[in-house]
Amino acid sequence: MTLPRSTLRLQLHREFTFDDAAANADYFAALGVSHLYLSPLTMAARGSMHGYDVVDYGIVNPELGGEAALKRLADVLRARQMGIVADIVPNHMGIWQAGNGWWLDVLQWGRHSTYARHFDIDWHSPDPALRGKVLAPCLGAQYGAELAAGRITLVFDAQHARFAARYAEHVFPICPVDYAAILRGGATAETELDPALATIAERFDNLTPQPEDRTRASSALDALRGYVATHGTQAIENALAAYGPHAGASRERLHRLLDRQFYRLAWWRTAADEINWRRFFDIGSLAAVRTERAEVFEAAHALILRLYTEGIIDGVRIDHIDGLVDPRDYCHRLRERFAQRQGQRPPQLGDARAYLIVEKILAAGETLPVDWDADGTTGYDFMDQIGALLHDPNGEAPLTAAWNDLAGSETSFVETARAARRKILAENLSAELDRASRALHRLAREHPTTRDFTFTAIRRALTELAVHFPVYRIYPNNGVRTEDDEPYFQAALDGARASLPASYSAVLDQIDRWLGRHDARDEQAEASNAGAGAAGRERRTACAYFTQLSAPLAAKAVEDTAFYRYGRLLSRNEVGADPGVFALTVEQFHAANLERAQRFPHGLVTTATHDHKRGEDVRARLAVLSEIATEWCAVQRAWSALNAPHRRTATGELAADAAAPGAAASRDWAPGACAEAMLYQTLVGCWPLDLDPSDARGVEAFAERVATWQLKALREAKLRTSWQAPDLAYEAASRAFLFDILAPQRRDGFLNELAVFVARIAPAGAVNSLLQTIVRIASPGVPDLYQGTELWDFSLVDPDNRRPVDFEARRAALADTPPSERLGTWRDARVKLGIVHRALALRAVSPALFLAGAYLPLRVHGSGARNVVAFARRHGDAYAIVVGTRLAAALLSPQRDLPLVEPSRWEDTSIELPLALAGRALFDWLSPAAPKVGDDGRLFVREVLSALPVALLVEEGVPGR
Structure with a gap:
């Protein structure tokens, strides 16, 4: 078996090794995953907690147990019909320890x-x-x-x-x-x-x-x-x-x-x-390697290819594909090497080809090129789409107005990101910008018609081009931009023209030619015999330098800066997402799933990763704020006024008489109006369901977690402090504010209000969580489960999202009973675990239905149509129907602490099923419900969602029913 039907991501390090993973293999198998998706296996810097600082490509990391332990894990998994997908790091190595x-x-x-x-x-x-x-x-x-x-x-x-x-x-x-x-x-x-x-x-x-x-x-x-x-x-x-x-x-x-x-x-x-x-990026302890060179490629992949040949691994996840000179060529070479070894693998593994996915962040409307021959991405695109589906578009306007009031400006996220790009280019990636500019300047000096383009002019023009680039990078083919590249490059070029004086038009035109324009007819070096080869190499080099500048610039400026500056609603500030895109309609979500089913039916679909900014259930809960936007804005203002006495100046003194939020003078205190607003969202999003405000030790531990996030957030924003120039007094004052407002002696004030507010929106957040759980597992693609997220995941950015996982507790919570029986105790998360377990079980007994089945959006009619998501998977005569509750805040009963809409609230809402199912009896894989499809193909939601906010319907003949 090579093609995964589902994966479980594990973060390996010296405190969680191959043998630790093997010890939990029974649980992983019982849960229903087919493959463990492991963080890098190769030798990393001593004490590395993530493995991406590889120091030796040829050795399995001894701190993880070495190759012997890896083989023991593989044997344990094979005995349970499971496999391994390995993370590989072809772009860079760790260099500052003596191990490289x-x-x-x-x-x-x-x-x-x-x-x-x-x-x-x-x-x-x-x-x-x-x-x-x-x-x-x-x-x-x-x-x-x-x-x-x-x-x-x-x-x-x-x-x-x-x-x-x-x-x-x-x-x-x-x-x-x-x-x-x-x-x-x-x-x-x-x-x-x-x-x-x-x-x-x-x-x-x-x-x-x-x-x-x-x-x-x-x-x-x-x-x-x-x-x-x-x-x-x-x-x-x-x-x-x-x-x-x-x-x-x-x-x-x-x-x-x-x-x-x-x-x-x-x-x-x-x-x-x-x-x-x-x-x-800008990390001085990680040096890029030239994997495009044949000898480097072979040395960097010899171990991984051997492990594949021996049947230890079934495929790879390629880290940071955008850092490579030519991702297309890289994927082709790797695919070819795997194919050469496919016939040498143990015969019991079958003849399926190696599984190959790439870590790639796609902008809105951007798709992974099919000609790379990859199986898909690691799932950031799906994480964005399902997240946007949970948001109510009606909340965008009031939340935008409230944020603008706090920020004292109407700066959009796009403008925020561009400002961040300028800062990163000037302060973090100046050397990389110089390198790309020098490559273009060398081209300019090679011909009389361009030699007067100065280095400074080229650098300014290239700066604006990079600032306005709408995607991570382009992928030229032999130095020439593809048709897919062109719209993104032209958008950046138009932005650069608009921001530069008209005198820069000529240099921008020339940069357009140098960086791979198709119709560069006036490229004199192309027409002349002498030097044509050298000029072509120089242009390809310039293209490579620019693409290897634009990708880290996007990551550092957007994910690691703008995401911490723009806080309209933090549930949209996630890796792979565009905070400027507030919500998706059900129709838009279906369109994205249909495209994935057509182009990359085996790509990963995920809702949590080791790099996420907020756990999947944090985002699901925060999305509820879009449904009660006006109320939330009022709550936020009230909390700010309540906590005003605890504000401090940047030097640490109390500033109880600070001006009201939004006033100019209020921006002088710590953490400041915008950072305070983002802090409140964070507190609401990650407040544990079982935390009592009177539990002083529990609240203190919670505050420490949030304080770690806050420090990172303030430094990543790079406004009043940063990693390069930390303002320790401001940071200390910000931390003091956090601990003051969460102090046990004030549990009857803000602390109590926070807990009460979270308790009120938590059921709607749980509905969102269960919806994204079932949709992820049933959508086109291979569902990926990040370690531990089968229970509630209220984690924050790393290192919080990489805390140890109690797999024993999860093993003990597994049960064969329908998840609906656990809805009454939903706060313990066993209902979520049950849905994961049961849905993965269905994928196991009917793999073709989900790996090869068609995706059919289903129409919903009636008064609650906007609150329902429904689709079918079909393979031959077999169907699975997914129905889920969406935007539930206004539908839930305030008298019931339950994430379930009362059946009567659905009134006439119905789902239009394929006529082939008319008159048939369906059974819910997740509950005892057995709704009957009408002769007209209609299925009433009040019957389907009577026991759970989600349903997975099948016919009686499905194995395991």
Whole structure:
């Protein structure tokens, strides 16, 4: 079995290993998933809690148990007819710990390293101080200050007989070319060098970094290792003293030694402006690898391909596909390698091809290119669509007005995101912008008609193009934009023209040509014989640099900045979503599902991930606010007035007399009007259902969780504090405000009001949660369950969403009884678990119905039509009907603490079924309900949703019924 019918995502780390996963295999199998979808398996940085900082592609992470434990897990799963989908990270590696042999070799030998072209390094930097060097921006302060403080030292690794510069946990190898001078450093006017060590030093004389000297260097290092084994390290320690950081002369000698290396140690703040190698986003500890090069591709995938061949894994999830030069070509190559090994897999696994999905964020209207030959995305698109379906479009106007009043402006989300893009380009990705601009400037200098386009003009034009880019990136084919690319590029070009003076029109036209316009007839290099190949390569390089700028810019500016600035309704501020798109109609949601069924019927569909900003049930509850928008705006204002005495100035003093929310003066207190509004939404969204306001310890633990989110949110917003320049006083004042309003002594005030309000909207939030649960499992695609979310998921952004999961409690809560029997105790979440369990069971007994079945939107008629979502899955003569309650806040009875609309409230609301089902009896897979379809094909909602707010209807003949 290769194609999953359902997956369960697990976050592996040293505290939850392969063996821990295997210990829970019975539960996973009983739940009904077919595959475990595992975070990266390869060796990561020591202590990594996520695995995306890979340091060795060729080794299964020892902290997870190594390859032996992985095989034990695979055996346990195979015995239960289950498989593994592995997360792989082809775009970048972790570099600052000593575990990355490739990177250490680059630091040691520079561009002469065997791995110099494995990483995306500019060895020809325009900065003379960086030519032939790698910037190493890892210092906590300026280089001179750290050197003078003695925090940079020269050390000797006796085990490997290597010299290195050490700074905190960072190790920087010294090139063996300098070993002779270091070893002779122990000689003084009074003390001669140990003759044996002098002989070793001679072996390093006249050594060069050229590859042809590598054998001699290796031999000299072996001799040094032998010397240490025989004589010890005392003489070498004496030599190191000559490079001690605490005396002027020796410190200067150390500085000169470091200056000769193939790296330049630098303050971390220099990275944004001067880094000369591509990073993952703006993270200086993750270096991009050039997977487009054949030798890099093979080295990075050898282990994964072997694990696939041996039947250990069934497929892969490709992390950050947009970071690669050519995702299309990458997917084709990987698909080809899998196909070559398919026939070598254990015969009992069948001949299905490898499962291949990509992590890709799609903008509204954007689709994954079919010609990549991927099975689909990791499901952010579905998470956006189902989330938008839960929102009432009537709430958009009042919530927008309230937010604008708080913000003191009418800035839309699009404008907020563009402002964030400008900030990120200026402060975080300036070096990447320079690199792309220089590539275009080199093209300009190659022809008389373009050589007067200056670097500054090109950079300004490219800035505006990137600021207005509506998608993560384009995907040129051999340097030429595709038809799918063109609308997005032209939209960005139009935005750039509108924001720049008319004098920039010519340079924008030329950039349009350079970056892959189809009809670039006036490309002189194309027409001339000499230099055509070089010019084509330069254009492809420029295209690659621009695409590898626009993708991290979108991520950093939108998800990691604008999402924390624009707070109209935080349930729409989710990875893969556009907060500017408030809601989807049922018809629009059906259209999205139909498209997925046609294009990517096996892509993942999910509602929670390891990267989500808010748990699926937080978003479901917050969506209820769109249904009571006017009331919520009043509640928010009342809470702000109630908590005004606890406001503090940015320096921490109480500011009880601060102005009313929305007034200009009120923006001077911490956390500020907008941040306060987002805090209230967060408190409402993640308040645990079982938390009593009188539980002081429980409230304190809750406040600590929210405080961690708040700190991250304030820094990501980059308005009054940031990761690069934290305002500790403002952050402390913001934290004090949070703990003041949640203080136990005020439980009869705001704390009680918060709990009462949450209790009132929680049933409607639960309806939303159960709706998105059943729709996810029954929609076209492969349903993905994030670890632990089979119970209520009121988590916040990481690290909160990566807390340990109590699988034993979930195992104990599994039952074969219908989920409807657990609705009365819905707060314990067993009803959600029951729906997940039963729906996955149906997928198991009728896999073709969901993996290959047609998707049929169903029309709903009557007074409650807008409050119902209904669709059918059909395969041959078999049907499954999904019916769910939507926008339930106004329909639920305030006298009943139950997420269920009373049947009488549905009145004449009915569902129009396919005529093939007319007159048939249907049975609910989730409850005892057995509604009869009328002879006209109508099914009354009052009969279908009498026991649960959702239903999954089948005919009597379905196995397992």
